Amino acid sequence: MTxxxxxxxxxxxxxxxxxxxxxxxxxxxxxxxxxxxxxxxAFSPTSWFTVTPDNKVTIFVGNSEMGQGVLTAHAMxxxxxxxxxxxxxxxxxxxxxxxxxxxxxxxxxTAGSASVRGFYEPLRKTxxxxxxxxxxxxxxxxxxxxxxxxxxxxxxxxxxxxxxxxYGKLCQEAAxxxxxQEVTLKKESEFRYIxxxxxxxxxxxxxxxxxxxxxxxxxxxLHYAVIxxxxxxxxxxxxxxxxxxxxxxxxxxxxxxxxxxxxxxxxLDSALKGRDALAVKWDxxxxxxxxxxxxxxxxxxxxxKPMASAVKTGDAKKEIGExxxxxxxxxxxxxxxxxxxxxxxxTASVTADRCEVWAPTQIQSAPVAIGAKLTGLPKxxxxxxxxxLGGGFGRRSKPDFVVEAILCSKALGKPVKVMWxxxxxxxxxxxxxxxxxxxxxxxxxxxxxxxWSHKLVCPSILKDIRPEAIKDGxxxxxxxxxxDAPQSPxxxxxxxxxxxxxxxxxxxxxxxxxxxxxxSVQNGPNAFVIESFMDELAHAAGKDxxxxxxxALKNNMRAHRVLETVAEKAxxxxxxxxxxxxxxxxxxxxxxxxxxxxxxxxxxxxxKIKVHRNVIAVDCGPxxxxxxxxQQIQGGIILALSTTLKEQVHFANGGVKSANFDDYGVIxxxxxxxxxVHIVNSTEKMGGIxxxxxxxxxxxxxxxxxxxxxxxxRRLPLSPGNVLAALTKV
Amino acid sequence: MISLSxxxxxxxxxxxxxxxxxxxxxxxxxxxxxxxxxxxxxxxxCTVHVNGVAVRSCTTTVEEVKGKKITTIEGIPENHxxxxxxxxxxxxxxxxxxxxxxxQVAAHLSRKPTPSADEVIGAMDDVICRCGSYPDIKKGIxxxxxxxxxxxxx
Numbered sequence: 069m070t071x072x073x074x075x076x077x078x079x080x081x082x083x084x085x086x087x088x089x090x091x092x093x094x095x096x097x098x099x100x101x102x103x104x105x106x107x108x109x110a111f112s113p114t115s116w117f118t119v120t121p122d123n124k125v126t127i128f129v130g131n132s133e134m135g136q137g138v139l140t141a142h143a144m145x146x147x148x149x150x151x152x153x154x155x156x157x158x159x160x161x162x163x164x165x166x167x168x169x170x171x172x173x174x175x176x177x178t179a180g181s182a183s184v185r186g187f188y189e190p191l192r193k194t195x196x197x198x199x200x201x202x203x204x205x206x207x208x209x210x211x212x213x214x215x216x217x218x219x220x221x222x223x224x225x226x227x228x229x230x231x232x233x234x235y236g237k238l239c240q241e242a243a244x245x246x247x248x249q250e251v252t253l254k255k256e257s258e259f260r261y262i263x264x265x266x267x268x269x270x271x272x273x274x275x276x277x278x279x280x281x282x283x284x285x286x287x288x289x290l291h292y293a294v295i296x297x298x299x300x301x302x303x304x305x306x307x308x309x310x311x312x313x314x315x316x317x318x319x320x321x322x323x324x325x326x327x328x329x330x331x332x333x334x335x336l337d338s339a340l341k342g343r344d345a346l347a348v349k350w351d352x353x354x355x356x357x358x359x360x361x362x363x364x365x366x367x368x369x370x371x372x373k374p375m376a377s378a379v380k381t382g383d384a385k386k387e388i389g390e391x392x393x394x395x396x397x398x399x400x401x402x403x404x405x406x407x408x409x410x411x412x413x414x415t416a417s418v419t420a421d422r423c424e425v426w427a428p429t430q431i432q433s434a435p436v437a438i439g440a441k442l443t444g445l446p447k448x449x450x451x452x453x454x455x456x457l458g459g460g461f462g463r464r465s466k467p468d469f470v471v472e473a474i475l476c477s478k479a480l481g482k483p484v485k486v487m488w489x490x491x492x493x494x495x496x497x498x499x500x501x502x503x504x505x506x507x508x509x510x511x512x513x514x515x516x517x518x519x520w521s522h523k524l525v526c527p528s529i530l531k532d533i534r535p536e537a538i539k540d541g542x543x544x545x546x547x548x549x550x551x552d553a554p555q556s557p558x559x560x561x562x563x564x565x566x567x568x569x570x571x572x573x574x575x576x577x578x579x580x581x582x583x584x585x586x587x588s589v590q591n592g593p594n595a596f597v598i599e600s601f602m603d604e605l606a607h608a609a610g611k612d613x614x615x616x617x618x619x620a621l622k623n624n625m626r627a628h629r630v631l632e633t634v635a636e637k638a639x640x641x642x643x644x645x646x647x648x649x650x651x652x653x654x655x656x657x658x659x660x661x662x663x664x665x666x667x668x669x670x671x672x673x674x675x676k677i678k679v680h681r682n683v684i685a686v687d688c689g690p691x692x693x694x695x696x697x698x699q700q701i702q703g704g705i706i707l708a709l710s711t712t713l714k715e716q717v718h719f720a721n722g723g724v725k726s727a728n729f730d731d732y733g734v735i736x737x738x739x740x741x742x743x744x745v746h747i748v749n750s751t752e753k754m755g756g757i758x759x760x761x762x763x764x765x766x767x768x769x770x771x772x773x774x775x776x777x778x779x780x781x782r783r784l785p786l787s788p789g790n791v792l793a794a795l796t797k798v
Numbered sequence: 799m800i801s802l803s804x805x806x807x808x809x810x811x812x813x814x815x816x817x818x819x820x821x822x823x824x825x826x827x828x829x830x831x832x833x834x835x836x837x838x839x840x841x842x843x844c845t846v847h848v849n850g851v852a853v854r855s856c857t858t859t860v861e862e863v864k865g866k867k868i869t870t871i872e873g874i875p876e877n878h879x880x881x882x883x884x885x886x887x888x889x890x891x892x893x894x895x896x897x898x899x900x901x902q903v904a905a906h907l908s909r910k911p912t913p914s915a916d917e918v919i920g921a922m923d924d925v926i927c928r929c930g931s932y933p934d935i936k937k938g939i940x941x942x943x944x945x946x947x948x949x950x951x952x
Contacts, residue, residue, distance in 0.1 A: 277830075409835050409895045460892070707929075
């Protein structure tokens with residue numbers, strides 16, 4: 069089992085030595101044939117794999133590898149159904165191509181916790197197709213019925229006679245056969261790799277230091293570009309010293325681009341020095357008075373404005389008005405940054421007849437569209453090479469850095485790598501949007517939840533991605549966790565509680581900061597609000613928070629099961645070490661159900677929260693690679709703990725004040741608790757994993773904080789400052 | 799002209815003395831394993847060894863390390879206990895921070911006497927992993943110490 073990373077040699081072969089990939093229509097999408105190989109002998113009935121006479125099975129993965137293990141998981145699915153020997157398998161990052169478009173997302177995009185669950189059935193089918201054809205090739209060779217032949221570990225055997233042929237020997241015969249439309253999938257009991265932890269194919273490269281990320285891309289005659297960007301949103305340059313920048317040794321070109329002023333140079337150092345020499349003076353931008361207080365006030369004030377209706381069942385307002393017991397609260401969640409460890413960057417090479425991009429991107433479909441638009445070349449002339457991603461978390465599904473690289477390469481007429489510094493990466497991030505909520509609910513005389521009214525304000529996430537998806541003022545990405553778009557069977561990103569009167573209203577905030585999807589999208593902030601408020605209601609009703617939730621989930625067996633599992637594993641209702649308190653939360657999204665318990669303690673003098681233990685139960689249906697799956701849940705919890713306890717992007721003077729890890733604090737090793745992940749055995753439809761650690765984390769911690777102090781904090785982060793402010797307000 | 803000893807080889811570099819070691823390694827010597835993360839010594843992705851001690855190459859100039867022994871991730875043999883442990887425990891996720899993490903752990907474990915796993919874990923707060931591989935880094939540290947002990951016996 070090997071992973072073929074993009075070496076310099078391969079780059080040169082692929083891009084500059086005239087070798088091209090030819091895409092031709094095949095029965096299951098597109099097949100990849102290397103045009104320079106005059107005698108194509110490979111067996112490749114689909115885009116996802118080839119079998120070659122050297123007995124090698126090469127599996128192409130169209131999704132981006134950002135640590136979630138998709139290269140390995142996809143290869144496991146194909147290899148299993150193909151009956152390939154893992155030792156003969158080589159995994160390669162696939163190009164941009166229609167066959168790699170996500171069945172759930174409609175584009176080639178690694179997001180929505182959709183890569184494994186979305187491709188599970190198609191990849192099984194593609195592997196099984198290959199297996200059926202190799203068996204048929206063997207049967208024809210031996211002139212025996214196919215039913216007497218069996219594929220196993222890269223070899224087809226004729227059971228009666230004991231004859232055997234390797235896939236390498238059979239591939240040329242198999243390539244001549246018609247691709248069958250119907251194939252038989254393996255029984256689950258026959259799985260060789262699926263469901264068993266397999267070592268990730270990307271790990272050895274990442275340990276040796278040889279993994280190639282976007283920042284590491286090398287090309288002949290590569291130039292560098294950096295961009296001087298406005299300090300405030302919408303600010304325009306009043307003046308800049310183009311001459312001084314041009315005089316810096318190595319600087320080749322200085323020119324304006326929509327996002328600022330680009331400086332292209334022979335080296336990164338020259339580009340940075342050239343940018344300094346520009347000494348740009350900017351105007352004040354579109355909202356110079358914007359700072360943290362302004363952002364919060366704007367969002368909270370907007371809660372009083374007329375809103376669009378997203379969900380209306382029954383008459384929540386009337387029920388709340390007449391209820392025996394009612395409760396209302398306002399919540400606020402500030403912006404957080406993605407802050408991937410690899411800052412944004414992209415390399416492009418634009419020539420008269422070709423545009424090639426090397427990008428750590430989550431969305432291969434975007435460079436194709438952007439390249440065609442910016443260069444005027446047809447889409448067939450746009451080539452996308454996906455490098456390893458030094459973190460994604462949704463940031464790299466926004467292709468702004470791709471636009472910059474193509475613009476710079478086109479202007480300079482050379483291959484160009486656009487580099488962002490860490491300061492740019494944070495200041496010019498498209499953040500997880502800030503959001504305000506006003507929630508009211510009614511309980512009947514028995515303390516049962518009968519009505520829920522929820523007002524939510526949030527800058528639009530969809531407006532930059534799919535503006536046509538915003539219907540009647542409702543942006544469902546902002547509502548995920550509370551309300552899902554209609555007809556979304558694969559997502560279940562909606563409130564799970566059975567509430568007879570439910571009223572969800574929404575308003576798009578017009579604040580100017582760019583926003584984007586951020587691991588779990590708004591399931592994270594929205595679950596914090598829903599699950600904190602459910603806790604408030606449980607306490608108001610005098611009920612145990614677990615019992616109160618279970619009562620409102622009577623018909624939801626999957627939610628029941630994860631709640632009961634986590635309660636048992638975490639010892640809910642049992643004793644807890646002196647000074648610690650426990651909180652619980654549940655949430656379902658991306659087709660998966662989760663419930664979490666957090667054990668914390670609070671230092672009331674300095675406001676510091678120590679998280680001791682997080683226990684999570686997950687029902688995601690069947691699993692492909694269980695080990696990395698647990699790592700994804702753990703990682704999601706840790707990233708969410710970082711935002712729960714520490715992270716907030718600060719604004720000042722109409723722009724971003726936060727700049728680097730010294731003023732944008734993130735979680736460190738000693739702050740990481742013990743984490744227990746319990747995956748329940750489930751035969752339900754396969755759900756997502758990558759984002760599922762996030763949503764329950766903040767509310768589990770915040771609910772534990774209430775149990776520790778008797779004080780409810782209705783904002784993130786639970787930083788020492790916010791904790792002390794909440795404790796002294798009481 | 800500055801002469802640097804990197805991974806056992808002496809290189810002559812035509813760069814100003816105030817060039818950060820990180821960029822000399824990455825751009826001049828083409829050693830891309832050492833990563834840029836923050837440029838201010840806050841994240842540890844750029845960690846290398848200078849005379850066996852973990853330093854942040856982004857805030858160290860080439861002038862400061864003249865004549866000293868520099869080791870990068872490429873200079874750590876593939877059979878080093880930390881690299882072996884990292885593979886066994888499947889530590890990296892996105893992996894971008896891991897060269898720095900590995901260098902930091904390897905520097906701690908080269909101290910005599912070998913520190914305990916808890917001591918090493920307690921000295922890792924200046925390295926950021928955004929994927930949250932921390933529980934696996936802890937496992938990796940423990941496994942690396944076990945491998946070292948086993949190798950010392952044989």
